[in-house]
Amino acid sequence: MWKKNVVELPRHLTMGSFSNGLVAAMFGAAGPLLIVLQAAAKGHLSDAATSSWILGIYGTGGILTLIMSFYYRLPIGYAFSIPGVILVGDSLAHHSLSQVTGAYLATGLLILLLSLTGFIRTLMRSLPLPVMMGMVAGVLLPFGTDLFRSVLENPLLNGIPLLVFLILSLFAKLSKKFPPILGAMLAAAVLLKVLPGSGSEGGLTFSVAIPQLVLPSFDLSTMGELVVPLVLTVVAIQNAQGIAVLRSSGYEPPVNSMSSWSGIGCIVNSMIGAHSACVAGPMTAILADKESGSRENRYAAAIVLGVLACLVGLFAPMAAAIPHLIPASLIKMLGGMAMIGVLIDSFKMSFSGRFKSGALFSFLITVSGISILHIGAPFWGLIGGMAASLFLDRKDYGLPSEQKEPQPQGS
Numbered sequence: 001m002w003k004k005n006v007v008e009l010p011r012h013l014t015m016g017s018f019s020n021g022l023v024a025a026m027f028g029a030a031g032p033l034l035i036v037l038q039a040a041a042k043g044h045l046s047d048a049a050t051s052s053w054i055l056g057i058y059g060t061g062g063i064l065t066l067i068m069s070f071y072y073r074l075p076i077g078y079a080f081s082i083p084g085v086i087l088v089g090d091s092l093a094h095h096s097l098s099q100v101t102g103a104y105l106a107t108g109l110l111i112l113l114l115s116l117t118g119f120i121r122t123l124m125r126s127l128p129l130p131v132m133m134g135m136v137a138g139v140l141l142p143f144g145t146d147l148f149r150s151v152l153e154n155p156l157l158n159g160i161p162l163l164v165f166l167i168l169s170l171f172a173k174l175s176k177k178f179p180p181i182l183g184a185m186l187a188a189a190v191l192l193k194v195l196p197g198s199g200s201e202g203g204l205t206f207s208v209a210i211p212q213l214v215l216p217s218f219d220l221s222t223m224g225e226l227v228v229p230l231v232l233t234v235v236a237i238q239n240a241q242g243i244a245v246l247r248s249s250g251y252e253p254p255v256n257s258m259s260s261w262s263g264i265g266c267i268v269n270s271m272i273g274a275h276s277a278c279v280a281g282p283m284t285a286i287l288a289d290k291e292s293g294s295r296e297n298r299y300a301a302a303i304v305l306g307v308l309a310c311l312v313g314l315f316a317p318m319a320a321a322i323p324h325l326i327p328a329s330l331i332k333m334l335g336g337m338a339m340i341g342v343l344i345d346s347f348k349m350s351f352s353g354r355f356k357s358g359a360l361f362s363f364l365i366t367v368s369g370i371s372i373l374h375i376g377a378p379f380w381g382l383i384g385g386m387a388a389s390l391f392l393d394r395k396d397y398g399l400p401s402e403q404k405e406p407q408p409q410g411s
Contacts, residue, residue, distance in 0.1 A: 005070050005071075005073055005299075006070065009300060009303060012293065012297040012299070012300040013300045013303070013304070014292075014293050014297070014300070015178060015179055015182055016179040016182075016291045016292050016293050016301075017292045017293050017297065017298065017300040017301035017304060018182075018300075018301070018304055019179045019181055019182035019185065019291070020179070020181070020286050020287060020289060020291055020292045020301045020304075020338065021287065021292075021300075021301040021302065021303070021304025021305045021308070022185070022304060022308065023181060023185070023286055023334055023335065023338045024077055024280075024283040024286040024287055024301070024304075024305045024338075025304070025305050025308035025309060025312070026326075026331060026334065026335075027282065027283055027286065027331065027334075027335045027338070028058075028061075028079050028280065028283055028305075028309065028312075029058075029308075029309075029312050029319060032079070032080075032082050032085070033054070033319060035082060035085050035086065036050075036053065036054060036057070036085050037050070038089065039085050039086065039088055039089025039092065040053060040089075040092075042089045042090070042092060042093055043088075043089060043091075043092025043093060043097070043100075044092075045092070045097065047317070048210065048212050049097060049212055049214075049273055051209045051210070051212075051316040051317050052209065052210070052211050052212035052214075052272045052273050052274065052316075053272075053273055053274045053275075054209065054274075054312075054313065054316035054319060055209035055211055055272065055274070055313045055314070055316045056211070056268070056269040056272045056273070056274025056313070057079065057080035057269060057274045057275065057277070057313070058079075058080075058309050058310070058312040058313035058316070058319070059209075059309070059310055059313030059314065060078075060265045060268055060269050060274070060277050060313075061077075061078040061079040061080060061265070061277055061280070061309050061313075062078075062305075062306045062307065062308070062309030062310035062311075062312075062313060063306070063310060064078035064261050064262075064265050064277060064306075065077050065078045065302050065303075065305055065306035065309060066302075066303060066306035066307070066310075067261070068257070068258065068261060068302075069299045069302035069303055069306060070299070070303070072254055072257075072299075073296070073299045074246065074251055074253065074254075074298075074299055074302070075246075075249075075251075075284065075287035075288045075292060075298040075299050075301055075302045076242065076246070076253070076258065076279060076284060076287075076299075076302055077242070077279065077280045077283035077284040077286075077287050077302055077305050077306075078261075078262075078265065078277060078278065078279055078280060079277075079278070079279075079280035079283060079309070080269075080274075080275060080276060080277060080278065080280075081230065081233045081234055081237075081238050081275065081276040081278050083233045083237065083376045084229075084230050084233050084234070084275050084276045085275065087226060087229055087230065087233070088100060088226070088275050091103075091222065091225055091226055095219065095221075095222045095225075096217070097214060097273055098214060098215060098216060098217040099216075099217050099218075099219040099222040100222060100226065101214045101215075101216040101217075101270050101273055102216035102217050102218040102219065102222065102223065103222050103223045103225075103226035103227050103230070104216070104226075104230075104266060104269065104270035104274070104275055104276070105216050105266075105267060105270040106218070106223055106227050107226070107227050107230040107231055107234075107266050107270075107276060108263050108264070108265070108266025108267035108268075108269075108270060108276075109263070109267065110227065110231050110263075111231055111234055111235060111259060111262055111263035111266060112260055112263030112264060112266075112267070113263075114231075114235065114259070114263075115256050115259035115260040115262075115263055116256075116260065118256060120235055120239075120255060120256065120259045121255040121256045121259075123235075124240065124243055124255045125255075127240070127382065127386065128354065128355045128358060128386075128389060128396075129244065129247055129248070129349065130349060130350050130351070130353055130354060130355040130356065130358065130359040131355055131358040131359055131362045131382065131385035131386060131389060132240060132243070132244035132247075132362075132382065133244050133248055133346050133349040133350040133359065134350045134358070134359035134360065134361070134362030134363040134366070134381065134385055135240070135241070135244070135362045135363070135366050135378050135381040135382050135385065136241050136244045136245060136248075136281065136285070136346050137343065137346040137347055137350050137363050137366075138362065138363045138364070138365070138366025138367040138377070138378070138381055139241060139281060139282070139366055139378055140281075140282060140285060140339055140342060140343055140346060141343070141367060143282060143332070143335050143336050143339045144336055144339055144340070144343050145336075146332040146333075146335070146336050147162070147332070147333055147335075147336025147337060147339075148336075149329075149332070150329040150330070150332045150333035150336065151333065153329045154327065154329050154330075156191065156195060157188070157191050157192070157195055157327065157329070157330060158188075158329055158330060158333040160187055160191060161184035161185070161187040161188045161191070161330075161333065161334070161337075162184065162333065162337065164180075164183045164184050164187040165180045165181060165183065165184040165337050166180075168180035168183045168184075179291050180291075180337075181291060181334070181337050181338055184334065184337060185334060188330055188333075188334065192326070192330075206315075206318065207315065207317035207318055208314060208315060208317075209313065209314060209315065209316035209317060211271075211272040212272055212273060213271060213272060214270075214271065214272060214273040216270065229373070229375055230275070230276050232375055232379055233276065233278070233375075233376065233379075234262055234266070234276050234277075234278040235259065235262075236378075236379045236382060237281075237376060237378040237379050238278035238279055238280065238281055239258060239259060239262060239278055239279045240281075240378075240382065241279070241281025241282070241284070241285075241378070242258070242279030242280065242281050242284040243255055243258070243279070244281075245281060245284050245285045245288055245342070245346075246284065246288060248345055248346065248349045249288040249295065249298075249345070250295055251288070251295075258279055261277075262276075262277055262278050262279065264277075265277025265278075282335075282339070283305065285339065285342040285346075286301075286335075286338045286339070286342070287301040287302045287305060288342075289338065289341045289342050290341055291338075291341065350362075350363060354393065354396035355385075355389050355393045355396050356393070357388050357389065357392035357393050358385040358386060358388045358389030358392070358393050359385060360388075361381075361384045361385045361387075361388035361389075362381040362382060362384060362385025362386075362388075363381070363385075364381075365377060365380050365381040365384040365385070366378050366380075366381035
């Protein structure tokens with residue numbers, strides 16, 4: 001299987017898969033990287049420790065993306081838990097890196113144990129797809145609204161690429177061979193050079209990341225503060241998003257394997273002072289979009305992402321400068337365009353079949369952005385959506401299979 005998929009990859013690597021893989025990589029190397037840098041500064045980490053953290057979360061995420069996408073031929077994108085970064089930043093302010101690393105290791109071991117017992121697969125099967133997609137729609141909605149905020153923030157830099165995207169989308173035959181988002185990216189690249197003050201005047205200094213081995217110490221206070229919230233962000237928030245996105249695109253994701261590799265990734269990351277590895281929901285949504293090609297060939301977009309993520313990790317000191325070279329509004333605009341088709345399918349899968357009330361509660365709670373016990377809104381969206389379904393959608397549990405959720409478009 002490995003040999004066959006590697007041999008066939010060049011044939012499946014289209015401009016659509018390349019552009020979506022590139023957008024997903026830019027998406028993960030801009031805003032999320034800034035959050036990591038802010039957390040590292042809050043924890044007073046050295047430059048070497050910060051580079052090692054970036055190497056772990058991007059390098060491990062890239063390797064896991066390549067492994068899973070090549071083996072299962074699915075557009076699965078791995079990265080790191082963004083809510084986890086925020087939790088870790090707060091914890092590093094009053095715990096040592098060694099103590100936090102001990103919590104990382106315990107998190108990975110617990111995720112791996114839950115996966116090997118089959119608990120996570122059973123849990124995911126018990127969640128109705130519309131409720132899960134309601135949570136996904138709530139998570140992805142800000143990326144869509146940021147598209148228009150970005151245009152208002154910089155009408156020329158962000159408005160012209162959006163116009164190019166819309167014009168190219170008018171021509172169906174052309175857009176199949178030349179993805180509209182690729183045209184928007186090229187237009188943005190030209191504008192960064194042409195428009196005064198659009199990009200940074202600084203440059204990149206060549207530098208390679210060196211992993212810093214961190215010996216864990218196990219402090220009950222640190223573990224009590226981090227382990228359970230980090231497990232929940234991986235299993236019930238990040239991985240749940242990716243699983244729901246893949247199912248809505250017509251795939252049957254290997255839930256146990258995805259979770260097991262998340263646990264292994266967490267363990268590997270802990271050795272060099274990096275936090276949780278997990279499936280990246282929004283990035284997987286970009287990879288699985290129909291613009292990446294036919295359903296069976298979209299794994300090629302994940303291969304592009306995996307290679308680029310490994311490069312970001314390898315050149316971590318240089319990667320830390322990327323968010324300062326490209327305006328954040330431009331990244332948000334490109335990410336929002338890549339999410340258009342995904343959002344359409346998310347809302348369709350949420351509200352055109354069963355469990356509409358549960359899907360609505362899941363969506364609204366997620367959009368609210370509430371945080372309880374340091375656990376983010378997507379988790380509570382799933383809990384609230386399931387509770388609402390038990391009260392308001394009881395009749396839907398007994399529907400025959402032919403009345404189940406509609407299949408997504410874009411094969």
